Structures are given as structure tokens and as C-alpha cells.
Amino acid sequence: MFDSVQFILLATTTPILVNIAFRQPYSWLNAILLAHCFAILASLCAIVNAMFVQPFFGSLCNLPTAEQEAIWTRLLKEPTGDELAKFHAHASTSQIIRYFGVLNSERLFLMDPKDIRQVMDSEAYEFGRSYLICRLLSPILGKNSLVVSDGADHIPHSSGSPSPNSAIEVLKMFEETAFQIASTVFFGSTGVDDNFALEDLLKEFRDAFSISSGSAAQAEMAWETILPSHLFFGLISVDDIRKTEQSMKGIKSFCRKQIAQRKSEYTPASRILPERNILDTAIKSEQLSDDEILDLCTTSLATGYKTISVALTWAVYHLSTRPGVQALLRSEVRASFPAPDQTGAPHFTSDLLQNMPILTAICNETLRFSPLVALTYREARTDTLLSGSNQIVPRGTILAISPWAIQRSPIYWAGGAMSGGSSTTPHKASPDPSIWDMSRWLTDKKGGARMQCSFIPFGRGPRCCIAEGFARDGMMILLAALVGRFDFSFQSSGRDNNPKPEELRVSFGMVAKPAKLMVRAQPVFGW
Numbered sequence: 001m002f003d004s005v006q007f008i009l010l011a012t013t014t015p016i017l018v019n020i021a022f023r024q025p026y027s028w029l030n031a032i033l034l035a036h037c038f039a040i041l042a043s044l045c046a047i048v049n050a051m052f053v054q055p056f057f058g059s060l061c062n063l064p065t066a067e068q069e070a071i072w073t074r075l076l077k078e079p080t081g082d083e084l085a086k087f088h089a090h091a092s093t094s095q096i097i098r099y100f101g102v103l104n105s106e107r108l109f110l111m112d113p114k115d116i117r118q119v120m121d122s123e124a125y126e127f128g129r130s131y132l133i134c135r136l137l138s139p140i141l142g143k144n145s146l147v148v149s150d151g152a153d154h155i156p157h158s159s160g161s162p163s164p165n166s167a168i169e170v171l172k173m174f175e176e177t178a179f180q181i182a183s184t185v186f187f188g189s190t191g192v193d194d195n196f197a198l199e200d201l202l203k204e205f206r207d208a209f210s211i212s213s214g215s216a217a218q219a220e221m222a223w224e225t226i227l228p229s230h231l232f233f234g235l236i237s238v239d240d241i242r243k244t245e246q247s248m249k250g251i252k253s254f255c256r257k258q259i260a261q262r263k264s265e266y267t268p269a270s271r272i273l274p275e276r277n278i279l280d281t282a283i284k285s286e287q288l289s290d291d292e293i294l295d296l297c298t299t300s301l302a303t304g305y306k307t308i309s310v311a312l313t314w315a316v317y318h319l320s321t322r323p324g325v326q327a328l329l330r331s332e333v334r335a336s337f338p339a340p341d342q343t344g345a346p347h348f349t350s351d352l353l354q355n356m357p358i359l360t361a362i363c364n365e366t367l368r369f370s371p372l373v374a375l376t377y378r379e380a381r382t383d384t385l386l387s388g389s390n391q392i393v394p395r396g397t398i399l400a401i402s403p404w405a406i407q408r409s410p411i412y413w414a415g416g417a418m419s420g421g422s423s424t425t426p427h428k429a430s431p432d433p434s435i436w437d438m439s440r441w442l443t444d445k446k447g448g449a450r451m452q453c454s455f456i457p458f459g460r461g462p463r464c465c466i467a468e469g470f471a472r473d474g475m476m477i478l479l480a481a482l483v484g485r486f487d488f489s490f491q492s493s494g495r496d497n498n499p500k501p502e503e504l505r506v507s508f509g510m511v512a513k514p515a516k517l518m519v520r521a522q523p524v525f526g527w
């Protein structure tokens with residue numbers, strides 16, 4: 001929502017500033033005010049251009065355009081993953097669809113596989129990331145499954161169920177486990193001093209990112225594609241921003257203390273010690289400043305715990321309504337992992353994951369059907385010819401790619417009816433891609449993917465997720481630990497315990513997640 005105070009300020013101060021700025025005699029104050037006037041006018045021009053000029057007179061206005069609601073109902077909204085999937089379903093194979101996001105600004109929704117490969121992969125150098133950070137992080141995130149195993153062993157055993165009969169909000173429970181793992185990956189298992197409760201840090205993160213979900217945050221992200229966020233408008237209310245700033249201060253001061261302490265312990269002799277956490281790796285590299293390490297710290301912790309916990313929540317969401325599949329998984333887990341013992345030795349290890357087809361199929365299907373990153377944007381940095389659709393896109397065009405739409409589409413996946421294409425006959429061999437069905441991965445290792453870019457839950461090309469291996473192992477091990485010990489069932493007020501539509505609502509924020517998932521976790525004994 002617009003912050004009304006900021007809006008009134010802008011509306012009242014602009015004429016005053018213009019008046020003062022042009023008054024004689026000229027002084028430095030006038031110059032500053034004049035600069036402000038230009039900034040405001042430039043912003044207004046950018047808005048008018050994005051809202052009224054580009055959509056109707058721009059060079060892309062001849063492209064097929066998605067049918068959307070009336071402009072005033074979607075002025076501050078970006079379409080969700082579901083809406084993009086609908087645009088996709090109505091289009092034919094080799095097409096680009098034009099649609100409008102926040103403030104009616106123009107976007108091109110890419111659906112042609114060649115275009116997607118070009119933008120995410122072969123010409124992605126235009127959108128490169130910091131290679132130094134990747135080089136530092138990849139050894140840690142690539143093979144640190146022991147840390148995840150430690151985390152899995154923190155999940156309560158059957159005897160100490162979180163709440164055996166009442167429903168629990170699973171995302172909250174999973175966030176705690178995932179946060180424990182993320183903080184171990186960053187600080188090391190002995191890194192965090194004992195007096196500090198990790199729950200406090202997690203609470204700060206939850207407060208800090210509470211504004212990052214929901215449509216306001218999504219609109220804010222999209223808004224920044226038109227205007228720099230520090231300009232006068234803000235879609236998120238001032239109170240929320242203050243709360244976030246307060247929490248970020250707490251997080252940063254904690255991380256700064258950790259960095260200073262670890263640096264003070266660092267001696268040339270420690271260079272030869274093998275490091276197994278991000279903080280030691282960053283310090284040892286001697287290539288990052290304290291501020292860069294701090295950024296790395298907050299990003300790794302936030303991304304680490306948020307993503308894995310949401311991926312697990314999606315898996316439990318799909319399993320809770322499928323008791324048969326859950327039972328199959330439980331048998332596989334119990335047959336593959338040794339029963340937990342009292343020695344405290346890591347019980348879940350990633351080498352055991354290699355031969356678990358049901359677990360692999362469930363995780364793949366969850367990542368296919370419910371990708372966390374439902375929509376990602378790229379911006380054309382130069383006038384570019386998209387080779388698949390043979391379309392020239394001018395510099396500055398925002399290109400949208402939606403794993404949510406692609407991964408449910410019969411154009412990209414066998415099974416279901418191909419809409420818009422020549423064939424309308426369902427492909428019998430594979431299940432319909434518009435429903436969750438893990439069996440597609442049991443009969444075909446590729447799950448029925450028709451193309452190289454059909455399955456992109458971790459992105460693709462140089463900007464893909466740097467933590468894919470770690471996140472996959474984390475998701476698999478934690479899901480195995482959970483389903484081995486608990487039976488999850490959907491807690492619904494609907495008839496026959498069938499979920500009501502509002503209970504299945506998806507929140508499309510920074511990550512797509514079930515809006516609120518309440519499930520019953522019943523301990524299952526005998527393991």
C-alpha cells in the first residue's frame with residue numbers, strides 16, 4: 001500500500017520546491033532544491049512513460065498481449081505464478097506474450113525454449129554475478145552434507161513429538177531446523193557462543209523478512225524496475241520498514257561480533273586448518289572486507305533457512321493429502337537408513353541418498369510442481385534479437401521467465417493435453433503435468449521433461465542457484481528424517497477433511513509458499 005504521508009508530502013512539496021528553486025537570487029540551496037525538482041519530475045516522467053506511453057506506443061505493442069483485469073484493479077500488483085501459467089496455457093509454442101505488471105509497466109513473458117536458454121544461459125553473461133563469492137561458497141555448499149545430517153538429528157524423535165494430536169504450522173517448525181543448519185554452515189558447529197540463543201537470531205530474521213512476503217513486497221521489487229527504491233515512494237508502510245531496520249541492526253551487530261571474534265582467533269597457523277564453514281573460508285581467503293563478509297553472512301543465513309524450510313513445507317503439503325505415497329516413502333527411509341541409536345553418531349548421511357528412488361521422485365516432483373522461485377526477471381542490457389521467437393527486444397525491456405508456468409506446461413512436459421499446439425491428445429505414458437504425481441520420475445529419470453529447460457527449479461546457466469547440491473541434500477535428508485518419524489495428515493475444517501480452497505492458497509512473495517499450512521504430525525513408532 002502507498003504510504004499516505006509520503007504521498008501527501010510529494011504532492012505538497014513539489015510546487016513549493018519549484019517555487020523556491022526558481023526564486024532569485026540564485027544560491028547553493030536553490031541548486032539542491034532544483035536537483036530535487038528534477039529528480040521528482042524525472043520520476044513522474046518515468047511513471048507516465050511506463051504507464052501510458054510504452055504500453056500503447058512502444059515498439060513491442062504489436063506483440064500478442066495477455067488478457068488481464070482492468071488496469072485499476074492491478075495497478076500495484078504483479079501477476080502471480082498461477083496467472084502466468086494461465087497466460088502460458090492460452091498461447092501457442094513459439095510465442096512471446098506481452099503483459100503488464102505494477103504501474104502498468106510492460107513485460108515480456110518468455111515461453112519459447114530457445115529464448116529461455118538464450119536469456120538464462122548462452123547470453124547470460126550480461127547478467128553475471130560476483131564470481132569471487134561463488135568461488136568461495138561453492139566448496140562449502142557443495143559437499144557439506146554432514147552439517148545437514150547434524151540438523152536432521154535435531155528433529156524430535158517419535159517419543160518427543162512436537163505436538164502429537166494437535167495441528168502444527170509446519171513452516172515454523174521447519175524454519176527452526178533449517179536455521180540451525182544454515183547457521184552451522186555459516187559459523188561452524190562450535191562457532192556460535194553458547195550464551196546466545198539461536199532462536200533470538202531467528203526471531204530477528206523473521207521480523208526482518210516479515211514484509212518480504214505478500215503482494216506489497218512483490219510490487220516493491222517490481223517497482224524498483226522502474227524507479228530506484230530510495231526515491232520518494234515506498235509501497236511498504238513506514239512502520240514495517242522501521243521494524244525491519246531494527247531487526248537488521250540486531251542481526252548485523254550479532255554477525256559483526258562473530259566476525260570480530262573469529263578474526264581475533266585467526267592466526268597464520270590457522271591457514272592450514274581445513275575450514276568447513278563459510279565464515280572461516282571468507283576470513284582465510286583474505287579477499288573480502290568486513291562489510292562484504294557481513295553481507296555474505298546475512299544473505300547466506302536468510303537464503304539458507306528460508307528456502308530449505310519452504311521446500312520441505314511444500315513436500316509435506318503434497319504428502320499430507322497422499323497417505324499412500326507417504327507410507328511408501330516411510331518404508332523406503334526405514335529400509336535405507338539405519339535406525340537412530342543412542343551413540344549420537346550422524347544417522348542421516350547423504351551417501352545413503354543415492355539409492356532412494358521414492359524420496360528422489362517426491363523431492364523432484366515437489367520442486368517441479370511447486371518451485372520456490374515462481375518467477376524471475378531479466379533485463380535486456382542492449383537491443384537483442386531473441387533467436388527462438390525471432391523478436392528484437394529493445395534495451396531495458398523486462399523479460400519474465402516463470403518456472404511455475406514452465407514446469408506445469410504440456411509444452412515442456414509429456415502427459416496432459418497440448419493446448420495451443422497441433423496435438424490435443426493426452427500423452428498416455430506420463431501423468432498430466434498440471435497435477436502433482438511423483439510416479440512420473442519412477443518410470444523416466446527425466447520425469448517426462450521434453451526439453452533441456454523444462455526443469456529449472458534452481459534456475460539455469462551462470463546465474464543458477466549456487467547451493468543446489470546442498471539444498472537438494474538438505475531437503476532430502478530432512479524429509480527422510482521427518483517422514484521416518486511422523487505421519488503427516490492435513491488438518492482441515494473442510495468436509496471429509498478435504499482442504500478448502502483458502503487452505504490451499506499460495507502466497508507468491510519472494511518465494512512461493514503455502515499461505516498457512518496446518519498439519520497433524522503423528523509419531524510413528526518402531527524405528
Ligand code: HEM
Pocket residue numbers: 128129130300301303304305307308311371372373376377456457458459460462463464465466467468470471472475
Ligand atoms: C530448495 C532450495 C532452493 C531453491 C529452490 C533455490 C532456487 C534458486 C533459483 C531458482 C535461483 C536463480 C534465480 C534466478 O535465476 O533469478 C537461485 C539463486 C541463488 N540461490 Fe538458491 N535456491 C535454494 C536454496 C539456496 C540456498 C540454501 C542458498 C544459500 C545458502 C541459496 C543461494 C542462492 C544464491 C546466492 C543465488 C543467486 C545467484 C546469482 O544470482 O548469482 N539458494 N536459487
